[in-house]
Amino acid sequence: MLSLDGKVIVQRTVWQDDIGFLAVRNPQRSQALRRQGEFALGRTTIDLMFHDEDRALLARPLYAFLTVAPRSERWPAPRPVWFELTQDGDLQMFSLPDAPKLDRLRKHPRASVVVAAPPGEPEHWVSVEGSVTLRDEGGAELAARLAERYYDMSDPSHQKLVDEWCAGGVIRIVVHPEVVNRYSA
Template sequence: MFRDEDLALLARPLYAFLTVAPRGERWPAPRPVWFEVSDDGDLQMFSLPDAPKLDRLREHPRASVVVAAPPGEPEHWVAVEGSVTLHDEGGAELAARLAQRYWDMSDPKYQKFLDEWRVGGVVRIVVHPEVVNRFSA
């Protein structure tokens, strides 16, 4: 579902904004997350197991994700809507890959975070794209 220019944007260490169904009378509230595109074209991210978004995803396993080029670059964004699956396996490995992508892992404080995630466990969130919208200036 992704075009080459989409994949070029998604390969960069940019934040994705994940939106899940809100609880009660709240409005949807996107959250910045690290992500990667899997080999089969899904978007993967991870979360701590006690995060409220996981409860909402269990109730309503759908989400949207938006990734945009930063200010100062020509406008370019990709928006994905799709079903979501949650996985206990693969989360720590994903977190380690993404930590390498987003952090300077020679800094001990970042290694400490990664070690805590490995011990405490993380849940892998997989968004299966059903609709992809995009804009590129």
């Protein structure tokens, strides 16, 4: 038996005359346990972590505000970024390889991301905290895909900028949600 509520995973095993229990706090922090829970429940992480209205908000071309560990003499300072929600329920964005945030993410691979509905709409926001993976592969493709979502690519200056990003190398930042908070009016 396996149950997953986003905070605890409990597995009961019966072997001959013994019954064993395993309880793990915050199973979403372990990719292997996340996948085991998804398989057992027939649900994906995206279904477990995000509500329908969250996924609708995250599918829109809104800015996300990414916060990483600051340098020692500074306070955390969110940065607006383009992003997309993956099929696995992760949030991904990209950065140029010389960006200071990448050094801080290598040292402290955790981040938070906030996405909010714009003014004039009912209040709705989603906040995600989680571990981060930096990937060299897929960055250029992600940058080009997000440029299509956020830019008017018929403008030659936009295409030139995206080409420059991709030629210089682009790092993909993947945030694996561990905690999701939300508000919807």
